[in-house]
Amino acid sequence: MFLAKLRKRLGELDLEVEFCRDAPGVTALFGPSGAGKTSVVGMLAGLTRPDAGRVELDGRALYDSATGVNLPPEKRRVGYVFQEGRLFPHLSVRANLRYGQRLTPPGQAWADFEQVVEMLGLEPLLRRRPGRLSGGEKQRVAIGRALLASPRLLLLDEPLASLDAQRKDEVLHYLGRLRGRMAIPVIYVSHQPEEIVALADAVVHIQAGRVTARDSLELFRRRLAAGEAHSAGGA
Ligand SMILES: Nc1ncnc2c1ncn2[C@@H]1O[C@H](COP(=O)(O)OP(=O)(O)OP(=O)(O)O)[C@@H](O)[C@H]1O
Numbered sequence: 001m002f003l004a005k006l007r008k009r010l011g012e013l014d015l016e017v018e019f020c021r022d023a024p025g026v027t028a029l030f031g032p033s034g035a036g037k038t039s040v041v042g043m044l045a046g047l048t049r050p051d052a053g054r055v056e057l058d059g060r061a062l063y064d065s066a067t068g069v070n071l072p073p074e075k076r077r078v079g080y081v082f083q084e085g086r087l088f089p090h091l092s093v094r095a096n097l098r099y100g101q102r103l104t105p106p107g108q109a110w111a112d113f114e115q116v117v118e119m120l121g122l123e124p125l126l127r128r129r130p131g132r133l134s135g136g137e138k139q140r141v142a143i144g145r146a147l148l149a150s151p152r153l154l155l156l157d158e159p160l161a162s163l164d165a166q167r168k169d170e171v172l173h174y175l176g177r178l179r180g181r182m183a184i185p186v187i188y189v190s191h192q193p194e195e196i197v198a199l200a201d202a203v204v205h206i207q208a209g210r211v212t213a214r215d216s217l218e219l220f221r222r223r224l225a226a227g228e229a230h231s232a233g234g235a
Contacts, residue, residue, distance in 0.1 A: 003056040015209035025201035046073035079151030085142035087130040100148035136167030
């Protein structure tokens, strides 16, 4: 379903990664702070231009240095949730969610408003402004807004990083509900093994700008049990 082959010089870091997935499900990008995970996600979303490589989604090139293709973010059909929700503060939760829907090209919508609201438990929040939401609630709305644009790939960049333990559990619970009900691939950036065990189907290890291993969830669990995959620390 997607292929990412990316090369970019980022200051001291020479980033060169390749990974792919041919089914829905959650691919975790796991690695320490500074490994290049956020940079990879930015290139998939079209926010940063690679020096070279190819990004392919459902057989279509979003970026290809060989042919000069580089679709802008709004043409990629890629949803992106950042560490902090980045909701529109002046709009209600309902209007934030509707904004996501309006980004969908005609005939391409797969996400249903009522269903997304139900899956993420957003009904009681619909009339509120983001300023009156907890961190966990904000993240749930941000995930809902991204889904309602009916993306073909969803990028979640450490969506729990800014939350306390209780809020983390809350959002993790809702992400767990989404998992398995989505027909699109999801890329989940984290350096927390517990999140990966709870959500991922496959794990791509990134260190110092390189893919150092590709694991099934089972293999990742075994690594963890053997003490080979540590919480990587840092933000
Ligand atoms: N535009 C840029 N110019 C120069 N260096 C950059 C640029 N963007 C990122 N870097 C560097 O590239 C490295 C990778 O950063 P990146 O944010 O992708 O890592 P990360 O794995 O997501 O880390 P974290 O978990 O802390 O977010 C860092 O050393 C960063 O300083």
